[in-house]
Every structure is written in C-alpha cells, then in structure tokens.
Amino acid sequence: MHVLLVSAGDVAIEAGLRFASTGAEVTGWRRNSSKLPSEFTGQDVDLLQPASWPQINPDTEVVVFTPVPAARTYEAYTRSYLEVAKELAARLQDQAPKLKRFIYVSSSAVSGGGDGEWIDESTEVAPNRATSEVLADTERVFLDSGLPVTVLRASGIYGPGRNHLINQVRDASARMPLESHWTNRIHRDDLAQAIVHVAQLGAAAEPIYMVTDNEPAQVGEIYAFLAQQLNLPVPPQATEPAVRRAANRRIRNDKLLATGFTLQFPGFREGYASVLAGESTRHA
Numbered sequence: 001m002h003v004l005l006v007s008a009g010d011v012a013i014e015a016g017l018r019f020a021s022t023g024a025e026v027t028g029w030r031r032n033s034s035k036l037p038s039e040f041t042g043q044d045v046d047l048l049q050p051a052s053w054p055q056i057n058p059d060t061e062v063v064v065f066t067p068v069p070a071a072r073t074y075e076a077y078t079r080s081y082l083e084v085a086k087e088l089a090a091r092l093q094d095q096a097p098k099l100k101r102f103i104y105v106s107s108s109a110v111s112g113g114g115d116g117e118w119i120d121e122s123t124e125v126a127p128n129r130a131t132s133e134v135l136a137d138t139e140r141v142f143l144d145s146g147l148p149v150t151v152l153r154a155s156g157i158y159g160p161g162r163n164h165l166i167n168q169v170r171d172a173s174a175r176m177p178l179e180s181h182w183t184n185r186i187h188r189d190d191l192a193q194a195i196v197h198v199a200q201l202g203a204a205a206e207p208i209y210m211v212t213d214n215e216p217a218q219v220g221e222i223y224a225f226l227a228q229q230l231n232l233p234v235p236p237q238a239t240e241p242a243v244r245r246a247a248n249r250r251i252r253n254d255k256l257l258a259t260g261f262t263l264q265f266p267g268f269r270e271g272y273a274s275v276l277a278g279e280s281t282r283h284a
Contacts, residue, residue: 003062003199005029006088007047008036011023011064011105011157013283014192018038019062019199027057035284048079050087056095062199063092066105069131077134085138102147105191108155108184108210110136113249116182120252121153121208128247132274143207150198150205152191155251158268159188160275161282167233169226175238176220178204183219184212184251187265189280197261209256215267216250222268229276 001024004267005012008028016026020039033042043054047067056063059189065088067225069080085104091125108178112126113119127133142149158165168174219242227234265271274280 001025001055001061003027003064004056004060005040006063006065007067007084008033008040008042009066009068010283011188011191011195012229013037013040014065015064015187015195018192018196022196024062027060029053030105037283042163047084050084053087054133055090057200058090058095059098060096061098061100062103063096063099063101064103064105064199065193072131074130074134077131081134081138085141089141089147092147095275100148101205102142102149103152103198104139104142104149105106105152105154105195106131106139107135108153108212108251109247110139110153111251113251114247116180116248116250118250118252119210121206121210121255132265139208146202148205149207151208152194152198152211153208154191155184155186155210156246157188157191158185158271158275159282160278160280162188163275165222166226166230166272166275169223169232172235174223174227174235175242176223176235177218177242178238179241181219181242181248182250183222183246184216184249185268186212187269187271187274188282190263190265193264194256194261197259201259204259206255209259210251210253211256212251212253213263213266213268213271214253217268222272225269226272228278229273 005028008030025039028036036042058184070077109132
C-alpha cells in the first residue's frame with residue numbers, strides 16, 4: 001500500500017510511522033522534508049504554491065491531509081485549508097486512480113452545541129468562529145468531491161510537546177473556573193492510530209467520525225489531577241468567568257468505537273500521566 005501524507009506534521013508523522021510498520025510505503029509532503037523520518041520518502045512541497053506541487057504517485061491508495069495554518073486568522077486558514085483542499089481534490093481525481101481512502105483531519109469545532117449537551121456526528125454543523133467556518137467549508141469540498149472521503153473531527157489534541165494546561169499549573173497561572181465548562185480531548189497517538197484504523201476499514205469507512213476519548217472532563221478536574229501529579233497546590237478559584245476558547249459540550253465517540261477502534265488513552269488521566277512520564281516524543 002502506498003500512503004501520501006499531505007502537510008506532514010506531528011500527527012501525520014506519527015500516523016505515517018504506524019503505516020510504515022505495517023509495510024506500507026509512505027511519502028510525506030512538507031516544506032522541509034529533511035525533518036521527516038528515514039522510513040518516509042520525503043518531498044519538499046509548499047502547499048501554498050500549487051504550481052510547484054509534484055505529481056502524485058499513481059499507485060497511491062491512501063491520502064492523509066492534516067493542514068496546519070501559518071497563523072490563527074481567517075485569511076491564513078482560508079489559504080492553508082480551503083484553497084489547498086480545492087486544488088488537492090482536483091489533483092486526486094486526475095492523478096490518483098487507485099485511491100481507496102482520503103482522510104481529512106478536521107475539528108469538532110465545526111459542530112454546534114455549547115450548553116453542556118452531548119453531540120455526535122449527526123449534530124448540526126454550526127461553527128461559531130470564522131476559522132471554524134473555513135474548516136466546515138473545507139469538509140464540504142472533500143465530501144462533495146466524489147472521492148472516497150472520511151472526515152475525522154478531532155477534539156482538542158494533546159500529547160508530547162502540547163503542554164498548555166501543564167504549563168498553566170506549573171507557572172501558577174491556572175484558575176479553577178467559576179462555571180461548569182466541559183472539555184474534550186484526544187491524545188496525539190490515539191488520533192494517529194484512528195487515521196490508520198479508518199484507512200484499514202476500506203469501503204466500510206463512514207464519511208465522518210468524531211475522534212475523541214471516552215471522558216469529557218471539566219477543566220477544573222484536569223487542573224486538580226495535574227497539580228496532584230506535579231506535587232503542586234491545586235490552583236485557586238477564579239474571581240471572574242473565564243473567556244472560553246472551546247465550546248462547553250460533551251462529544252460522543254460511539255460511532256468510531258463501533259468499528260472496533262480501541263483507545264490507548266481512554267481518558268485524560270491515562271494520557272496526561274503518559275505525557276508527564278515522557279513516554280512519547282513530538283515529531284519535528
């Protein structure tokens with residue numbers, strides 16, 4: 001099997017290593033391919049310059065698209081996600097006759113809900129930020145392309161090198177929120193394995209899966225756990241409501257689990273314990 005990783009960053013590299021361990025041939029596109037593992041065939045590709053893209057290997061059976069914007073602005077997201085998506089979909093139709101599965105890693109941010117309710121794949125798409133609207137538009141480009149597409153709506157990705165909450169506890173900037181605030185997350189390694197798993201489902205793969213762990217959690221729960229693990233005081237109570245970056249909701253992963261997928265880190269305690277123990281490495 002030949003796998004193409006388009007925008008081969010941390011998540012894609014971890015998935016690619018797992019593909020390679022099964023005997024797959026893996027090609028990675030990124031600006032500086034010298035940072036890719038030796039197991040991959042690397043190609044220097046600037047996705048924002050489609051005129052310079054190489055031809056796609058006609059034997060490619062699986063393509064994984066994990067874009068990363070240059071900045072958290074509407075314009076940067078439009079260039080890195082939507083414009084690249086339109087070009088990529090057209091090229092796959094012309095250059096990948098053996099394509100069996102295209103996987104786009106999107107975000108649960110495209111979904112509605114914000115009052116602590118449960119959501120899943122059937123929840124109405126209702127992004128509440130301009131950047132999330134771009135993610136939703138990108139999903140539509142692929143889902144309407146006629147290609148064998150699966151969109152993975154990942155919740156908040158954490159793992160090696162993604163230490164925002166840990167750093168807040170360590171530097172004493174964390175505050176226990178005044179209000180209920182449900183959060184959802186997925187460990188980098190579980191997201192990478194979900195990519196491989198969905199690719200192996202072949203024609204049985206559904207168009208959309210929520211990719212999140214089994215345990216939506218209150219922010220305060222996570223702070224308290226991290227403080228315990230770090231032998232630090234539990235953060236003090238906030239004096240005013242926090243400005244929320246993520247919606248207050250709980251995400252179901254039943255559909256993905258029903259395919260036989262198993263989480264290595266079913267909840268934040270297992271995942272953060274692994275991160276604190278340094279059990280895996282963030283890829284360049």
